Amino acid sequence: MAAFGSVFMPEMAMAQFDGSAWDAATIVPANSISLHPGAHVLHYASTCFEGLKAFRHEDGSVAIFRMDKNIARMLQSSELLSLPKFDPALLSQMIIDIVRHYAADVPTPPGSMYIRPTHIGTEPAIGKAATPTLTSMLYVLLSPVGDYFAGGSRALRLLLEDNARCAPHMGMIKSGGNYASALQPTMQAKAKYQADQVLFCPNGDVQETGAANFLLIDGNEIITKALDTSFLHGVTRDTILTLARDLGMTVSERELTVEELLERAAKPGTEAALSGTAAVLAPVGTLIYQGKEIKVGTGEPGATTAKLRQALNDIQWGKAEDRHGWLTKI
Template sequence: MAVFGTVFMPEMALTTFENNQWSAAQTVSANSISLHPGAHVLHYSSTCFEGLKAFKHEDGSVHVFRMDQNIKRFAQSARLLSLPEIDETQVAKMIMDIVAQYAQDVPLPPGSMYIRPTHVGTEASIGKAAAPSLTSMLYVLLSPVGDYFTGGAKALRLLLDETGMRCAPHMGMIKSGGNYASALGPISKARVDVQADQILFCPNGDVQETGAANFLLIDGNEIITKGLDSSFLHGVTRNTILTLATDLGMTVSERNITVTELLERAAKPGVEAALSGTAAVLTPVGTFIHEGKEHAVGNGEAGPTTAKLRQALNDIQWGKAPDVHGWLKRVK
């Protein structure tokens, strides 16, 4: 299969905000948008997006996973960036309608249709560095995908970075392109310098998240992850995994964890670590790199609890286990 996120459906759903109202949604060519060179988004990064997936079940039906939570976070990101407030009902219909149009193109498991709602400020005004865009564009792009990490279930290598941050602390809970751009340089350097797959940002020893996913530590029957605050993204997959862990009788601890504690726990037999995200799903971590030394997490391989939680999530998404939490929404 092609590299994750490089194949797109030929059309997308689109609406624009002008004169204080949203236009009726349209289906347009996926390469049809135009922006003025002075558009607010191009100069002042007034942009946010979401990532969610649709799955095809054995009976051929297609279901979108946890769309309500993604739309709530999308609305929150728009508000925190001072973009025009989205119409959540309209966005939900745009998602369902465009997925329905391409239902036959949704890959069978383990593939899925990745859904990318995107909201950008379009006002042509380069004098608005400290003022919001009064106009915007919102579109829903579709991309059939396989695994995000090409190694599949191979355990990842993470560099623990105690000096940098993924983004400005008050921006962490916003899903905005600028946050990813700010992490790109350090991640690229870590790949070259220590062959790390990702950086786990731990400013002043506070274990937070990686450049593109939330971080979870699994110690026996306990799953530990940083408690929600504005400094990092409130992942929908993170929430899903913690709910499934509770369903399986595990203890969920949402609290601060230091690099010192992380390395102490990682040295214990049977300890596991993983990254969670819509793209990453639940991907095992096998090695921490810290101050020039490599530390195996448990035995350094993908662990059974990570595999069990990932399977529990996949089984619901793929229609092989009951959806007791009402996470799936069937496309008409």
């Protein structure tokens, strides 16, 4: 089976900003992008993106999950990167149009159609290191996918790292540079400790991994870092916390120190998980810190993690009531 996100539909939705106005969005071949080698994005990383999914329901219909939330975050990322503003209605229509175009290709559960809206600065200007791009491009790629982690429900191994994933003021922006800065530490952790991911904990503050938010589950309480500018405000994180409250759990959004994490992790019944659009909710079984391995609870996938993941999947797959209005039917 092809690696997650490596298969693309042959066409995409695209719109361009010429410095004064956006043109009409069109569906074009996915290899249509033509960039000047001096394009702002290639030199000064004026780029942000989103990740969301469309799901096929048993009646054959297709629904996009939490599209409005992802568009709002992309508008925020664009603003913080000083990229040209766009009307959220433009991106909404682009997403709907391209998903509708390939509705017949949306996989059945547990597969889905991964949607990747992207915004890049296109102005050819290598003298603008401290000046925003005047022109830009929005496009929406589609990729039919299965499970993100090849290991399935296997509990993951995380290396606790004292450094930050990215510059603190950039954390809430979903930009490629943040992922690039996490790549080398992650590769080193895999080689040295056979870790699946790095959990970044600058100054002992438990934040996030390179591509997912971190959740600690202690009995009926779910603990995760309160939102600030230093880390990504995950849509799946928000979804899981909402579902946890619906199930009567106590949700604590606050500072979580490495010391407290390790102390709680060793207790019987404790669970930990990573949340993200691609990963959904992946169980964490082992924490690696200062050369020592600490099992989270039993070290195996936990029942509460599985229950929360199933509650989310049931809404995405149309098997449970969409009480929060998260689905956009197309």
